[in-house]
Amino acid sequence: xxxxxxxxxxxxxxxxxxxxxxxxxxxxxxxxxxxxxxxxxxxxxxxxxxxxxxxxxxxxxxxxxxxxxxxxxxxxxxxxxxxxxxxxxxxxxxxxxxxxxxxxxxxxxxxxxxx
Amino acid sequence: xxxxxxxxxxxxxxxxxxxxxxxxxxxxxxxxxxxxxxxxxxxxxxxxxxxxxxxxxxxxxxxxxxxxxxxxxxxxxxxxxxxxxxxxxxxxxxxxxxxxxxxxxxxxxxxxx
Numbered sequence: 001x002x003x004x005x006x007x008x009x010x011x012x013x014x015x016x017x018x019x020x021x022x023x024x025x026x027x028x029x030x031x032x033x034x035x036x037x038x039x040x041x042x043x044x045x046x047x048x049x050x051x052x053x054x055x056x057x058x059x060x061x062x063x064x065x066x067x068x069x070x071x072x073x074x075x076x077x078x079x080x081x082x083x084x085x086x087x088x089x090x091x092x093x094x095x096x097x098x099x100x101x102x103x104x105x106x107x108x109x110x111x112x113x114x115x
Numbered sequence: 116x117x118x119x120x121x122x123x124x125x126x127x128x129x130x131x132x133x134x135x136x137x138x139x140x141x142x143x144x145x146x147x148x149x150x151x152x153x154x155x156x157x158x159x160x161x162x163x164x165x166x167x168x169x170x171x172x173x174x175x176x177x178x179x180x181x182x183x184x185x186x187x188x189x190x191x192x193x194x195x196x197x198x199x200x201x202x203x204x205x206x207x208x209x210x211x212x213x214x215x216x217x218x219x220x221x222x223x224x225x226x227x228x
Contacts, residue, residue: 043219
């Protein structure tokens with residue numbers, strides 16, 4: 001079975017500060033991991049994905065995440081927050097060997113950027 | 116390409132009414148799924164399909180039906196709407212090609228009164 005835990009349902013940072021959103025996963029097989037962003041009243045947009053290649057993954061809008069197998073983590077970071085980063089962020093896991101392509105999502109972290 | 120298209124964007128139903136949420140994708144993706152999003156609960160899988168004619172239940176299937184007669188379309192039917200089905204519904208599609216990332220529609224905001 002797979003699961004995802006996102007620590008912190010709400011995170012506030014000042015504009016220009018480091019953004020760190022935490023995601024821990026559980027999986028009995030090597031996972032594929034994703035970060036999605038959701039702006040108000042919109043669908044989910046892929047930020048970045050880990051598919052067993054490089055452990056440090058760079059995504060859109062300056063975000064990156066590092067896959068750490070020993071810590072079962074896939075935390076999302078951005079060196080300098082911008083007001084436009086305010087949104088809800090979801091971590092998701094799936095199994096690359098599963099024929100069902102099921103995705104398990106975390107409960108989300110709402111990021112607030114303070115001026 | 117339009118990607119994943121959901122209709123309608125908003126809907127208000129009375130308890131006991133039925134309706135169908137439409138989902139279509141133009142990426143020739145094998146896998147399609149329906150999720151509901153509720154505050155503090157993330158996205159929960161309702162039903163999914165791995166190809167035309169094949170569907171299966173997800174985490175929260177009760178009160179919903181699906182069918183997949185074509186690769187492109189994956190409608191979600193509410194048989195007898197209940198207030199507990201008030202939610203935002205998302206359809207997604209993906210493929211083993213290109214890393215299995217899911218592409219999402221814009222969502223349908225459903226209110227059952």
